[in-house]
Amino acid sequence: MSTPGVRIRAVDPGRDAAPWGALRAALWPDEAGVDGADDLAEALEPADDTCVLLAIDPDATPIGLVEARLRRDYVNGASTSPVGFLEAWYVAPAWRGRGVGRMLVAGVEAWARGRGCSELASDALLRNIPAHAAHLGCGFVETERVVYFLKRLAP
Numbered sequence: 001m002s003t004p005g006v007r008i009r010a011v012d013p014g015r016d017a018a019p020w021g022a023l024r025a026a027l028w029p030d031e032a033g034v035d036g037a038d039d040l041a042e043a044l045e046p047a048d049d050t051c052v053l054l055a056i057d058p059d060a061t062p063i064g065l066v067e068a069r070l071r072r073d074y075v076n077g078a079s080t081s082p083v084g085f086l087e088a089w090y091v092a093p094a095w096r097g098r099g100v101g102r103m104l105v106a107g108v109e110a111w112a113r114g115r116g117c118s119e120l121a122s123d124a125l126l127r128n129i130p131a132h133a134a135h136l137g138c139g140f141v142e143t144e145r146v147v148y149f150l151k152r153l154a155p
Contacts, residue, residue, distance in 0.1 A: 003099045005058030008107045011065075013040060016054060019062040023054075027065075027090035043067055043088075051084075051111040055091065055100045064091035066104040068111065068120075075121045077143025084112025086122035089134075105138045 011020055021035030024043075028034045044050055055064035067088035075083045086108065091100045105120075112120050122140060124131035132142070 003095075003103065006063070006095075006098075006100055006103065007056050008053050008103050009056060011044075011052040011054050013044060016062065020052075020054065020065060023062060023065045023090055023092070024088065026092070027088055049082075049115075051108055053104055053107045053111075055095070055104055057095070063095045064100045064104055065089070066108050068108045070112075070115060070117070071121075075119075076123075076146065078119050078121050080118050082115070082117055084108060084115070084117045084120040086120070089122070089131075101134050102138055 013020075017037065017040055021040060024039070025035040033039055043052060049070040051066075051068045053066050054062045057063045065088060066086060068084055068086050070082040071085045072082045075081075075085060086105070089101065089104065091104070109120055120140075122135060124135060126145060126147075136142075
């Protein structure tokens with residue numbers, strides 16, 4: 001599925017820093033420092049294992065992003081390595097439900113296949129039901145649910 005006039009392209013760190021950072025800040029509104037120059041540079045490393053794509057509307061405005069990387073460590077539910085992994089996926093609210101997210105995921109699928117991957121993985125918070133639906137709509141299947149625990153140790 002494609003949305004007329006919307007195109008997917010690789011991020012250009014120089015030209016796209018401000019809108020890319022704004023999309024990341026919208027995705028993670030409670031996290032400081034996701035949109036600074038150092039944060040954007042870190043999202044592109046290591047270059048051979050990283051893919052950052054933007055969805056661009058007919059007016060040339062970035063309206064969505066996907067960041068992916070190859071993971072060679074354990075990936076929940078995966079049976080191969082490396083695995084393409086969606087690290088960030090966001091579509092501006094006005095563009096949701098119009099195929100933009102699917103277009104971004106299709107771009108990452110092509111990138112991952114080109115690097116020898118036969119699986120693409122992702123995660124979402126338990127309470128983020130819209131993200132679950134978006135993943136399912138793109139052909140992902142839920143593999144497991146995990147609750148992380150932490151205990152602080154006294155010095």
